[in-house]
Amino acid sequence: MTRLALISAMHEELAAVLARMPDEQKTVVAGREFWVGHWQGHDVVAVLSRIGKVAAATTATTLIERFGVTRMVFTGVAGGLAPHVNVGDVVVAREFVQHDMDASPLFPRHEVPLTGMTYFPSDAALSDALLAVAPLALADLVQSLPPSDWLGLPLDAAQVHQGLVASGDRFVSTDLESAELQRRLPQALAVEMECAAIAQVCHDYGVPLAAVRTISDRADDAAYVDFPRFIQTIASRYSVAVLDRLLAQLPVS
Template sequence: MPIAILSALAEEQNGLVHLLENAQQIRHAGRNFCRGKLHGQEVICALSGIGKVAAATTAAALIERFGAKAIVFTGVAGGLGDAVHVGHVVVARQYVQHDMDASPLFPRFEVPGYGRVVFDCDTALTNALLQAVQACVQQQAGRWTAELGLGAPQVHEGLIVSGDRFVSGSEEVAQLCQGLQRAGLQPLAVEMEGAAIAQVCADYGLPFAAMRSISDKADDAAHVDFPLFVQSIASRYAQAVIEELCKRL
Protein backbone atom coordinates (compact mmCIF):
# COMPACT_ATOMS: atom_id res chain seq x y z
CA MET A 1 0.00 0.00 0.00
CA PRO A 2 1.72 3.21 -1.11
CA ILE A 3 1.58 5.79 1.66
CA ALA A 4 2.11 9.48 0.91
CA ILE A 5 4.05 11.70 3.32
CA LEU A 6 3.30 15.39 3.02
CA SER A 7 4.98 18.40 4.61
CA ALA A 8 4.82 22.10 3.86
CA LEU A 9 8.54 22.81 4.27
CA ALA A 10 11.45 21.16 2.46
CA GLU A 11 13.57 21.14 5.63
CA GLU A 12 11.10 18.74 7.22
CA GLN A 13 11.48 16.14 4.49
CA ASN A 14 15.18 16.24 3.65
CA GLY A 15 16.07 13.61 6.22
CA LEU A 16 13.24 11.34 5.10
CA VAL A 17 14.04 11.59 1.40
CA HIS A 18 17.67 10.65 2.03
CA LEU A 19 16.55 7.51 3.85
CA LEU A 20 14.42 6.16 1.00
CA GLU A 21 15.70 3.05 -0.76
CA ASN A 22 15.67 3.03 -4.57
CA ALA A 23 14.50 6.63 -4.54
CA GLN A 24 13.05 8.02 -7.76
CA GLN A 25 12.44 11.74 -8.33
CA ILE A 26 9.39 12.60 -10.47
CA ARG A 27 8.20 16.02 -11.60
CA HIS A 28 4.43 16.35 -11.94
CA ALA A 29 1.90 19.20 -11.76
CA GLY A 30 4.65 21.67 -10.96
CA ARG A 31 5.82 19.67 -7.95
CA ASN A 32 8.62 17.28 -7.12
CA PHE A 33 7.67 13.84 -5.82
CA CYS A 34 10.11 11.28 -4.44
CA ARG A 35 9.10 7.63 -4.47
CA GLY A 36 10.96 4.82 -2.71
CA LYS A 37 10.84 2.39 0.20
CA LEU A 38 11.28 3.00 3.92
CA HIS A 39 11.51 -0.05 6.22
CA GLY A 40 9.79 -2.10 3.53
CA GLN A 41 6.92 0.36 3.13
CA GLU A 42 6.34 2.02 -0.25
CA VAL A 43 6.48 5.78 0.38
CA ILE A 44 5.89 8.88 -1.75
CA CYS A 45 7.23 12.12 -0.27
CA ALA A 46 6.02 15.50 -1.45
CA LEU A 47 5.70 19.11 -0.35
CA SER A 48 2.12 20.27 -0.08
CA GLY A 49 2.80 23.92 -0.74
CA ILE A 50 1.36 26.54 1.61
CA GLY A 51 -2.39 27.07 1.85
CA LYS A 52 -5.47 24.96 1.26
CA VAL A 53 -5.59 25.09 -2.54
CA ALA A 54 -1.95 24.04 -2.96
CA ALA A 55 -2.41 21.27 -0.39
CA ALA A 56 -5.57 19.96 -2.08
CA THR A 57 -3.87 19.94 -5.50
CA THR A 58 -0.93 17.98 -4.13
CA ALA A 59 -3.17 15.48 -2.37
CA ALA A 60 -5.20 14.89 -5.55
CA ALA A 61 -2.00 14.40 -7.57
CA LEU A 62 -0.72 11.85 -5.05
CA ILE A 63 -3.93 9.87 -5.37
CA GLU A 64 -4.55 10.18 -9.12
CA ARG A 65 -0.99 10.04 -10.45
CA PHE A 66 0.88 8.01 -7.85
CA GLY A 67 -1.83 5.72 -6.48
CA ALA A 68 -1.42 6.74 -2.84
CA LYS A 69 -3.67 4.67 -0.59
CA ALA A 70 -3.19 6.79 2.53
CA ILE A 71 -1.81 10.25 3.33
CA VAL A 72 0.08 11.38 6.41
CA PHE A 73 0.96 15.02 7.06
CA THR A 74 3.78 16.11 9.31
CA GLY A 75 4.52 19.78 9.89
CA VAL A 76 4.38 22.72 12.26
CA ALA A 77 1.46 24.69 13.68
CA GLY A 78 0.56 27.40 16.14
CA GLY A 79 -0.72 26.19 19.50
CA LEU A 80 -4.20 27.29 20.58
CA GLY A 81 -5.06 25.17 23.61
CA ASP A 82 -4.02 26.49 27.02
CA ALA A 83 -2.02 23.32 27.67
CA VAL A 84 -0.41 23.27 24.21
CA HIS A 85 3.07 24.80 24.31
CA VAL A 86 6.04 25.26 21.99
CA GLY A 87 7.80 21.93 21.47
CA HIS A 88 4.65 19.90 22.07
CA VAL A 89 3.00 17.75 19.38
CA VAL A 90 -0.67 17.66 18.38
CA VAL A 91 -2.00 14.57 16.60
CA ALA A 92 -5.17 15.44 14.70
CA ARG A 93 -8.39 13.55 15.33
CA GLN A 94 -10.53 16.04 13.43
CA TYR A 95 -10.15 19.00 11.09
CA VAL A 96 -12.20 22.16 10.52
CA GLN A 97 -11.71 25.04 8.08
CA HIS A 98 -11.77 28.04 10.41
CA ASP A 99 -12.20 30.50 7.52
CA MET A 100 -15.14 28.70 5.89
CA ASP A 101 -18.15 31.01 6.09
CA ALA A 102 -20.95 30.60 3.56
CA SER A 103 -23.55 32.12 5.89
CA PRO A 104 -26.40 32.86 5.75
CA LEU A 105 -26.81 30.13 3.13
CA PHE A 106 -25.07 27.61 5.40
CA PRO A 107 -24.10 27.58 9.08
CA ARG A 108 -20.72 29.06 9.94
CA PHE A 109 -17.84 26.61 9.31
CA GLU A 110 -20.06 24.14 7.39
CA VAL A 111 -18.56 23.07 4.06
CA PRO A 112 -21.24 23.55 1.38
CA GLY A 113 -22.30 20.31 -0.25
CA TYR A 114 -21.06 18.15 2.62
CA GLY A 115 -23.56 18.99 5.36
CA ARG A 116 -20.86 18.99 7.99
CA VAL A 117 -18.29 21.15 9.71
CA VAL A 118 -15.85 18.50 10.89
CA PHE A 119 -13.77 16.07 8.84
CA ASP A 120 -12.55 13.12 10.88
CA CYS A 121 -9.11 11.62 10.49
CA ASP A 122 -8.85 7.87 10.00
CA THR A 123 -8.98 6.12 13.38
CA ALA A 124 -6.61 3.22 12.69
CA LEU A 125 -3.97 5.28 10.89
CA THR A 126 -4.21 8.04 13.50
CA ASN A 127 -3.77 5.53 16.31
CA ALA A 128 -0.65 4.16 14.63
CA LEU A 129 0.67 7.71 14.13
CA LEU A 130 -0.10 8.58 17.76
CA GLN A 131 1.85 5.54 18.97
CA ALA A 132 4.80 6.55 16.78
CA VAL A 133 4.69 10.11 18.15
CA GLN A 134 4.49 8.88 21.73
CA ALA A 135 7.49 6.61 21.20
CA CYS A 136 9.46 9.54 19.76
CA VAL A 137 8.55 11.82 22.65
CA GLN A 138 9.45 9.20 25.25
CA GLN A 139 12.77 8.22 23.68
CA GLN A 140 14.22 11.24 21.88
CA ALA A 141 12.30 14.50 21.73
CA GLY A 142 13.18 15.68 25.24
CA ARG A 143 16.78 16.14 24.14
CA TRP A 144 15.70 18.25 21.16
CA THR A 145 13.52 20.64 23.14
CA ALA A 146 16.20 20.96 25.82
CA GLU A 147 18.64 22.20 23.17
CA LEU A 148 16.38 25.23 22.63
CA GLY A 149 15.65 25.77 26.30
CA LEU A 150 12.08 24.47 26.00
CA GLY A 151 10.21 22.33 28.48
CA ALA A 152 9.62 18.61 28.17
CA PRO A 153 7.48 17.75 25.12
CA GLN A 154 3.95 16.46 25.50
CA VAL A 155 1.52 14.83 23.08
CA HIS A 156 -2.03 16.08 22.56
CA GLU A 157 -4.79 14.74 20.32
CA GLY A 158 -7.91 16.45 19.07
CA LEU A 159 -9.09 19.18 16.73
CA ILE A 160 -6.76 21.12 14.42
CA VAL A 161 -8.11 23.99 12.33
CA SER A 162 -6.87 25.27 8.98
CA GLY A 163 -7.32 28.49 7.06
CA ASP A 164 -5.77 30.60 4.34
CA ARG A 165 -4.18 33.13 6.63
CA PHE A 166 -1.21 33.07 8.98
CA VAL A 167 -2.55 33.56 12.49
CA SER A 168 0.02 35.55 14.47
CA GLY A 169 -1.68 37.99 16.84
CA SER A 170 -3.21 37.60 20.29
CA GLU A 171 -6.41 39.42 19.34
CA GLU A 172 -6.83 37.30 16.22
CA VAL A 173 -6.26 34.13 18.25
CA ALA A 174 -8.91 35.19 20.78
CA GLN A 175 -11.47 35.93 18.05
CA LEU A 176 -10.66 32.68 16.25
CA CYS A 177 -11.07 30.56 19.38
CA GLN A 178 -14.24 32.35 20.50
CA GLY A 179 -15.91 31.80 17.13
CA LEU A 180 -15.01 28.11 17.13
CA GLN A 181 -16.03 27.62 20.75
CA ARG A 182 -19.44 29.17 20.07
CA ALA A 183 -19.89 26.36 17.53
CA GLY A 184 -18.92 23.79 20.16
CA LEU A 185 -15.40 23.31 18.81
CA GLN A 186 -12.24 23.22 20.95
CA PRO A 187 -9.17 23.71 18.74
CA LEU A 188 -5.70 22.69 19.84
CA ALA A 189 -3.68 24.09 16.93
CA VAL A 190 -3.97 26.19 13.80
CA GLU A 191 -2.24 25.81 10.41
CA MET A 192 -2.92 26.30 6.70
CA GLU A 193 -3.22 22.93 4.94
CA GLY A 194 -4.59 19.95 6.85
CA ALA A 195 -8.34 20.53 6.55
CA ALA A 196 -8.07 20.69 2.76
CA ILE A 197 -6.24 17.36 2.64
CA ALA A 198 -8.80 15.85 5.01
CA GLN A 199 -11.58 16.92 2.62
CA VAL A 200 -9.80 15.48 -0.42
CA CYS A 201 -9.22 12.18 1.38
CA ALA A 202 -12.90 12.10 2.37
CA ASP A 203 -13.82 12.56 -1.29
CA TYR A 204 -11.62 9.65 -2.34
CA GLY A 205 -12.31 7.45 0.69
CA LEU A 206 -8.64 7.39 1.71
CA PRO A 207 -7.24 7.22 5.27
CA PHE A 208 -5.68 10.49 6.45
CA ALA A 209 -3.67 11.27 9.57
CA ALA A 210 -1.66 14.31 10.64
CA MET A 211 0.71 15.50 13.33
CA ARG A 212 1.91 19.03 14.00
CA SER A 213 4.81 20.10 16.17
CA ILE A 214 4.05 23.40 17.89
CA SER A 215 6.47 26.14 16.82
CA ASP A 216 4.64 29.09 18.42
CA LYS A 217 1.46 30.08 20.23
CA ALA A 218 0.06 31.86 17.14
CA ASP A 219 0.31 35.17 19.00
CA ASP A 220 2.54 38.24 19.14
CA ALA A 221 5.31 36.60 21.15
CA ALA A 222 8.14 34.85 19.30
CA HIS A 223 9.20 32.12 21.71
CA VAL A 224 11.89 30.61 19.55
CA ASP A 225 13.58 31.30 16.22
CA PHE A 226 11.37 29.63 13.60
CA PRO A 227 14.09 28.39 11.17
CA LEU A 228 16.01 27.03 14.15
CA PHE A 229 12.87 25.28 15.43
CA VAL A 230 12.22 23.64 12.06
CA GLN A 231 15.81 22.43 11.81
CA SER A 232 16.27 21.37 15.42
CA ILE A 233 12.86 19.94 16.26
CA ALA A 234 10.28 19.74 13.45
CA SER A 235 12.59 18.01 10.97
CA ARG A 236 13.68 15.51 13.64
CA TYR A 237 10.08 14.77 14.56
CA ALA A 238 9.23 14.18 10.90
CA GLN A 239 12.05 11.72 10.35
CA ALA A 240 11.78 9.81 13.62
CA VAL A 241 7.98 9.58 13.65
CA ILE A 242 7.58 8.55 10.00
CA GLU A 243 10.32 5.93 10.37
CA GLU A 244 8.53 4.51 13.42
CA LEU A 245 5.16 4.65 11.67
CA CYS A 246 6.49 2.73 8.66
CA LYS A 247 7.84 0.05 10.98
CA ARG A 248 4.42 -0.25 12.61
CA LEU A 249 2.56 -0.43 9.29
Protein backbone atom coordinates (compact mmCIF):
# COMPACT_ATOMS: atom_id res chain seq x y z
CA MET A 1 0.00 0.00 0.00
CA THR A 2 1.19 3.50 -0.79
CA ARG A 3 0.91 6.38 1.64
CA LEU A 4 1.30 9.89 0.32
CA ALA A 5 2.62 12.78 2.38
CA LEU A 6 1.14 16.17 1.55
CA ILE A 7 3.54 18.76 2.93
CA SER A 8 2.41 22.36 3.13
CA ALA A 9 4.58 25.38 3.77
CA MET A 10 1.95 27.65 5.36
CA HIS A 11 -0.91 27.23 7.84
CA GLU A 12 -3.42 28.53 5.28
CA GLU A 13 -2.40 25.83 2.82
CA LEU A 14 -2.65 23.07 5.42
CA ALA A 15 -6.11 24.27 6.48
CA ALA A 16 -7.28 24.11 2.88
CA VAL A 17 -5.91 20.56 2.55
CA LEU A 18 -7.55 19.39 5.78
CA ALA A 19 -10.88 20.74 4.55
CA ARG A 20 -10.69 18.09 1.79
CA MET A 21 -9.92 15.21 4.20
CA PRO A 22 -13.21 13.97 5.71
CA ASP A 23 -11.68 11.59 8.25
CA GLU A 24 -8.41 13.18 9.34
CA GLN A 25 -6.96 12.16 12.71
CA LYS A 26 -4.26 14.18 14.45
CA THR A 27 -1.09 12.66 15.86
CA VAL A 28 1.55 14.83 17.51
CA VAL A 29 5.16 13.76 17.02
CA ALA A 30 8.28 15.88 17.58
CA GLY A 31 6.09 18.87 18.34
CA ARG A 32 4.38 18.59 14.96
CA GLU A 33 0.76 17.87 14.11
CA PHE A 34 0.45 15.08 11.53
CA TRP A 35 -3.01 14.54 10.06
CA VAL A 36 -3.69 11.00 8.84
CA GLY A 37 -6.68 10.38 6.60
CA HIS A 38 -7.89 10.05 3.03
CA TRP A 39 -8.40 12.27 0.02
CA GLN A 40 -10.02 10.94 -3.14
CA GLY A 41 -9.39 7.42 -1.88
CA HIS A 42 -5.68 7.95 -1.27
CA ASP A 43 -4.10 7.19 2.10
CA VAL A 44 -2.48 10.52 3.02
CA VAL A 45 -0.63 12.27 5.83
CA ALA A 46 -0.81 16.06 5.82
CA VAL A 47 1.63 18.22 7.75
CA LEU A 48 3.35 21.58 7.88
CA SER A 49 6.98 21.39 6.83
CA ARG A 50 8.01 24.06 9.35
CA ILE A 51 10.35 26.78 8.13
CA GLY A 52 14.01 26.21 7.35
CA LYS A 53 16.07 23.24 6.24
CA VAL A 54 16.58 21.50 9.59
CA ALA A 55 12.91 21.76 10.52
CA ALA A 56 11.84 20.50 7.09
CA ALA A 57 14.30 17.59 7.24
CA THR A 58 12.97 16.57 10.66
CA THR A 59 9.43 16.62 9.31
CA ALA A 60 10.38 14.52 6.29
CA THR A 61 12.28 11.98 8.39
CA THR A 62 9.36 11.62 10.80
CA LEU A 63 6.97 11.08 7.89
CA ILE A 64 9.10 8.17 6.72
CA GLU A 65 10.12 6.62 10.03
CA ARG A 66 6.91 7.05 12.02
CA PHE A 67 4.17 7.17 9.38
CA GLY A 68 5.67 4.98 6.65
CA VAL A 69 5.00 7.35 3.78
CA THR A 70 6.13 6.03 0.42
CA ARG A 71 6.07 9.29 -1.56
CA MET A 72 5.87 13.02 -0.85
CA VAL A 73 4.39 16.05 -2.55
CA PHE A 74 5.29 19.54 -1.37
CA THR A 75 3.21 22.62 -2.12
CA GLY A 76 4.15 26.15 -1.14
CA VAL A 77 5.38 29.52 -2.28
CA ALA A 78 8.79 30.73 -3.41
CA GLY A 79 10.57 33.81 -4.62
CA GLY A 80 11.23 34.08 -8.32
CA LEU A 81 14.90 34.20 -9.36
CA ALA A 82 15.08 33.72 -13.12
CA PRO A 83 14.13 36.89 -15.02
CA HIS A 84 11.24 35.18 -16.81
CA VAL A 85 9.65 33.76 -13.63
CA ASN A 86 7.02 36.24 -12.50
CA VAL A 87 4.77 36.65 -9.48
CA GLY A 88 1.75 34.40 -9.96
CA ASP A 89 3.69 31.88 -12.04
CA VAL A 90 4.24 28.30 -10.91
CA VAL A 91 7.45 26.25 -10.75
CA VAL A 92 7.48 22.45 -10.79
CA ALA A 93 10.84 21.40 -9.36
CA ARG A 94 13.04 19.02 -11.35
CA GLU A 95 16.01 19.25 -8.97
CA PHE A 96 17.04 21.02 -5.79
CA VAL A 97 20.19 22.68 -4.50
CA GLN A 98 21.18 24.16 -1.12
CA HIS A 99 22.34 27.62 -2.11
CA ASP A 100 23.91 28.24 1.30
CA MET A 101 25.88 24.97 1.46
CA ASP A 102 29.58 25.82 1.38
CA ALA A 103 32.14 23.37 2.76
CA SER A 104 34.90 24.66 0.50
CA PRO A 105 37.78 24.14 0.11
CA LEU A 106 37.16 20.62 1.42
CA PHE A 107 34.28 20.17 -1.03
CA PRO A 108 33.05 22.18 -4.01
CA ARG A 109 30.64 24.97 -3.14
CA HIS A 110 27.00 23.79 -2.96
CA GLU A 111 28.02 20.11 -2.83
CA VAL A 112 26.62 18.25 0.18
CA PRO A 113 29.65 16.77 1.96
CA LEU A 114 30.16 12.99 1.75
CA THR A 115 27.40 12.54 -0.82
CA GLY A 116 29.17 13.65 -4.00
CA MET A 117 25.94 15.43 -4.89
CA THR A 118 25.12 19.07 -5.48
CA TYR A 119 21.73 18.68 -7.14
CA PHE A 120 19.10 16.32 -5.75
CA PRO A 121 16.49 15.29 -8.34
CA SER A 122 12.76 15.20 -7.88
CA ASP A 123 10.90 12.04 -8.83
CA ALA A 124 10.36 12.09 -12.59
CA ALA A 125 6.96 10.38 -12.64
CA LEU A 126 5.46 12.46 -9.83
CA SER A 127 6.91 15.65 -11.30
CA ASP A 128 5.51 14.78 -14.73
CA ALA A 129 2.10 14.33 -13.13
CA LEU A 130 2.39 17.71 -11.41
CA LEU A 131 3.47 19.33 -14.65
CA ALA A 132 0.43 17.88 -16.42
CA VAL A 133 -2.10 19.14 -13.88
CA ALA A 134 -0.50 22.49 -13.00
CA PRO A 135 -1.92 24.44 -16.00
CA LEU A 136 -5.35 22.95 -15.34
CA ALA A 137 -5.16 23.98 -11.70
CA LEU A 138 -4.17 27.49 -12.73
CA ALA A 139 -7.22 27.61 -14.97
CA ASP A 140 -9.37 26.40 -12.07
CA LEU A 141 -8.00 29.21 -9.91
CA VAL A 142 -8.64 31.89 -12.53
CA GLN A 143 -12.21 30.69 -13.01
CA SER A 144 -12.94 30.54 -9.29
CA LEU A 145 -11.45 33.91 -8.33
CA PRO A 146 -13.09 37.18 -9.33
CA PRO A 147 -10.56 39.57 -10.92
CA SER A 148 -10.86 41.81 -7.87
CA ASP A 149 -9.04 39.07 -5.90
CA TRP A 150 -6.15 38.77 -8.35
CA LEU A 151 -4.14 41.38 -6.38
CA GLY A 152 -3.44 43.21 -9.60
CA LEU A 153 -1.65 40.19 -11.09
CA PRO A 154 -2.28 38.89 -14.62
CA LEU A 155 -3.24 35.43 -13.38
CA ASP A 156 -4.86 34.58 -16.68
CA ALA A 157 -1.39 34.85 -18.24
CA ALA A 158 0.50 32.96 -15.51
CA GLN A 159 3.05 30.43 -16.74
CA VAL A 160 4.15 27.00 -15.50
CA HIS A 161 7.93 26.47 -15.41
CA GLN A 162 10.05 23.44 -14.57
CA GLY A 163 13.63 23.27 -13.39
CA LEU A 164 16.00 23.97 -10.51
CA VAL A 165 14.77 25.25 -7.13
CA ALA A 166 17.27 26.61 -4.59
CA SER A 167 16.82 26.33 -0.81
CA GLY A 168 18.56 28.07 2.06
CA ASP A 169 18.11 29.18 5.64
CA ARG A 170 17.40 32.77 4.69
CA PHE A 171 14.37 34.62 3.38
CA VAL A 172 15.85 36.26 0.30
CA SER A 173 14.38 39.74 0.18
CA THR A 174 16.87 42.18 -1.32
CA ASP A 175 17.91 43.01 -4.85
CA LEU A 176 21.55 42.39 -3.89
CA GLU A 177 20.92 38.89 -2.53
CA SER A 178 18.78 37.94 -5.49
CA ALA A 179 21.39 39.12 -7.99
CA GLU A 180 24.12 37.18 -6.17
CA LEU A 181 22.05 33.97 -6.25
CA GLN A 182 21.36 34.44 -9.95
CA ARG A 183 25.09 34.87 -10.54
CA ARG A 184 26.07 31.73 -8.62
CA LEU A 185 23.15 29.56 -9.72
CA PRO A 186 22.03 30.90 -13.10
CA GLN A 187 19.79 27.88 -13.73
CA ALA A 188 17.76 28.38 -10.55
CA LEU A 189 14.18 29.42 -11.21
CA ALA A 190 13.09 30.06 -7.63
CA VAL A 191 14.32 30.27 -4.06
CA GLU A 192 12.77 29.02 -0.82
CA MET A 193 13.76 27.52 2.54
CA GLU A 194 12.84 23.83 2.68
CA CYS A 195 12.75 21.55 -0.36
CA ALA A 196 16.45 20.82 -0.90
CA ALA A 197 16.65 19.49 2.65
CA ILE A 198 13.57 17.32 2.14
CA ALA A 199 15.05 16.12 -1.15
CA GLN A 200 18.24 15.03 0.63
CA VAL A 201 16.22 13.04 3.16
CA CYS A 202 14.13 11.47 0.42
CA HIS A 203 17.29 10.55 -1.49
CA ASP A 204 18.75 8.88 1.60
CA TYR A 205 15.58 6.82 2.13
CA GLY A 206 14.71 6.22 -1.52
CA VAL A 207 11.34 7.97 -1.23
CA PRO A 208 9.98 9.80 -4.31
CA LEU A 209 9.47 13.55 -3.91
CA ALA A 210 7.80 16.15 -6.10
CA ALA A 211 7.27 19.83 -5.38
CA VAL A 212 5.33 22.71 -6.86
CA ARG A 213 5.95 26.31 -5.84
CA THR A 214 3.74 29.31 -6.54
CA ILE A 215 5.80 32.47 -7.05
CA SER A 216 4.73 34.97 -4.39
CA ASP A 217 7.45 37.58 -4.93
CA ARG A 218 10.62 38.30 -6.86
CA ALA A 219 12.96 37.74 -3.87
CA ASP A 220 13.87 41.42 -3.98
CA ASP A 221 13.36 44.60 -1.94
CA ALA A 222 9.56 44.30 -2.31
CA ALA A 223 9.39 40.62 -1.34
CA TYR A 224 7.52 41.16 1.91
CA VAL A 225 4.95 43.71 0.75
CA ASP A 226 1.93 41.59 -0.24
CA PHE A 227 3.12 38.21 1.04
CA PRO A 228 0.30 37.55 3.59
CA ARG A 229 -2.47 38.54 1.15
CA PHE A 230 -0.96 36.44 -1.60
CA ILE A 231 -0.83 33.36 0.65
CA GLN A 232 -4.42 33.68 1.76
CA THR A 233 -6.03 34.78 -1.49
CA ILE A 234 -4.06 32.92 -4.16
CA ALA A 235 -1.41 30.42 -3.00
CA SER A 236 -3.53 28.34 -0.62
CA ARG A 237 -6.31 28.05 -3.19
CA TYR A 238 -3.88 27.08 -5.90
CA SER A 239 -2.31 24.38 -3.71
CA VAL A 240 -5.67 22.72 -3.18
CA ALA A 241 -6.54 22.99 -6.87
CA VAL A 242 -3.31 21.33 -7.98
CA LEU A 243 -3.60 18.58 -5.35
CA ASP A 244 -7.22 17.93 -6.34
CA ARG A 245 -6.12 17.47 -9.92
CA LEU A 246 -3.08 15.39 -9.00
CA LEU A 247 -4.89 12.97 -6.70
CA ALA A 248 -7.63 12.48 -9.29
CA GLN A 249 -4.94 11.41 -11.76
CA LEU A 250 -2.82 9.17 -9.52
CA PRO A 251 -3.94 5.53 -9.25
CA VAL A 252 -5.25 4.47 -5.86
CA SER A 253 -3.35 1.56 -4.35
